[in-house]
Amino acid sequence: MQKNNKFIKSPLNYTGGKYKLLKALLPLVPSDTKTFVDLFSGGFNVGINVCAEKIICNDQNKFIIELFSFFKKEDTEKLISRIKERIKCFNLSLTNKEGYLKLREEYNRTKDFVDLFTLTCYSFNHQIRFNNSHEFNTPFGFERSQYNESIEENLRRFCAALKEKNVEFSSLDFEEFDIKNLTNRDFVYLDPPYLITNAVYNDGKRGFKNWGEKEEYALIGFMRELDKRNIPFMLSNVLCHNGRRNEILFEFSKDFRVIELNKTYENCNYHKKNRGEKTSEVIILNC
Ligand SMILES: C[S@@+](CC[C@H](N)C(=O)[O-])C[C@H]1O[C@@H](n2cnc3c(N)ncnc32)[C@H](O)[C@@H]1O
Numbered sequence: 001m002q003k004n005n006k007f008i009k010s011p012l013n014y015t016g017g018k019y020k021l022l023k024a025l026l027p028l029v030p031s032d033t034k035t036f037v038d039l040f041s042g043g044f045n046v047g048i049n050v051c052a053e054k055i056i057c058n059d060q061n062k063f064i065i066e067l068f069s070f071f072k073k074e075d076t077e078k079l080i081s082r083i084k085e086r087i088k089c090f091n092l093s094l095t096n097k098e099g100y101l102k103l104r105e106e107y108n109r110t111k112d113f114v115d116l117f118t119l120t121c122y123s124f125n126h127q128i129r130f131n132n133s134h135e136f137n138t139p140f141g142f143e144r145s146q147y148n149e150s151i152e153e154n155l156r157r158f159c160a161a162l163k164e165k166n167v168e169f170s171s172l173d174f175e176e177f178d179i180k181n182l183t184n185r186d187f188v189y190l191d192p193p194y195l196i197t198n199a200v201y202n203d204g205k206r207g208f209k210n211w212g213e214k215e216e217y218a219l220i221g222f223m224r225e226l227d228k229r230n231i232p233f234m235l236s237n238v239l240c241h242n243g244r245r246n247e248i249l250f251e252f253s254k255d256f257r258v259i260e261l262n263k264t265y266e267n268c269n270y271h272k273k274n275r276g277e278k279t280s281e282v283i284i285l286n287c
Contacts, residue, residue, distance in 0.1 A: 014043025
C-alpha cells in the first residue's frame with residue numbers, strides 16, 4: 001500500500017493524465033515493489049508518486065522522456081531562472097502570439113529542453129503536439145495559458161522527486177519493452193491511448209505510431225504474457241464511451257479483476273449494447 005501524502009502533479013498538463021485518479025490507483029501498488037514500470041508514462045503522474053526501489057519511465061514520445069531526463073540532471077533553480085529568461089527574451093504573455101511563434105520556431109531549430117517546457121506553459125491547453133517531421137506544432141493558448149506560480153511549484157516538486165528517486169528512462173514502443181527480468185515482486189502500470197476515445201496522441205498524425213485495433217490486440221497479448229509470468233500489472237482504460245463498448249478489452253477483462261472508478265456516472269450496461277451514454281473508466285488488474 002502506497003502512502004497518500006499530497007501527490008506530486010506533473011508540470012506537463014498531459015492529455016489523459018492520471019493525477020486525479022492517484023487516490024484510487026496508488027493504494028493498489030504494493031509498497032515493497034522492486035521495479036515499477038510506468039510503460040505509457042506520458043506526464044509521469046503515476047510513476048513519480050510511487051514508492052519502489054526502481055521506477056522506469058517509458059513512453060514512445062522521446063521528446064518528453066528526454067525532457068524528464070534533463071529535469072533529473074539539471075539544477076532546478078537554474079532551470080527555473082532559464083525559463084524566466086526565455087519568457088523575458090520572447091516577451092511571452094497571455095496575448096503575445098507572435099512571441100510564442102518565434103520561440104516555437106527557435107525550439108524546432110535547436111530542440112532545447114528549456115524552450116520545449118516554456119512552450120508547453122503558453123501552448124493551447126498546455127498541449128504537447130508534434131507533426132510528422134517531429135516539429136512542435138501546438139497553437140498558442142491565447143488568454144488561457146501562461147507560466148505561473150502553480151506550474152513553478154509543480155515543477156519544483158516534480159524535479160525534486162525525480163532527483164530523489166531511482167528513476168530510469170526509456171523511449172520504447174511498449175511492444176519492444178523487455179519483461180524477461182521482471183518478477184512477481186515488480187509491477188507494470190499501463191495507461192495506453194484508449195481505443196474508443198480520441199486523444200491528440202492517437203490520431204496517427206503526430207509523428208508517432210498510431211493506436212488502433214492492432215495495437216489493442218498487441219496490448220492484450222502483452223498483458224497475458226505478464227500474467228503468465230506472474231508479473232503484477234494494472235491497466236487504466238475505458239470499457240464504454242458514448243455508447244460504444246471496447247469489445248476487445250471487455251472480453252479480456254472477464255479473466256481479471258475490474259475496478260470501476262467513476263461510479264457516479266451511469267454505468268454502461270455490459271449486456272445491452274449502446275445503452276450507456278457516459279464513460280466507464282476502469283482499472284483492470286491481475287493482483
Ligand atoms: C494516456 S497517456 C499516459 C498518461 C500518463 N499516465 C499520465 O498520468 O500523465 C498515453 C501515453 O501513451 C504513449 N504511447 C502511445 N503509444 C505508445 C506505444 N506504442 N508505446 C509506448 N507509449 C505509447 C503516448 O505518447 C502517451 O504519452
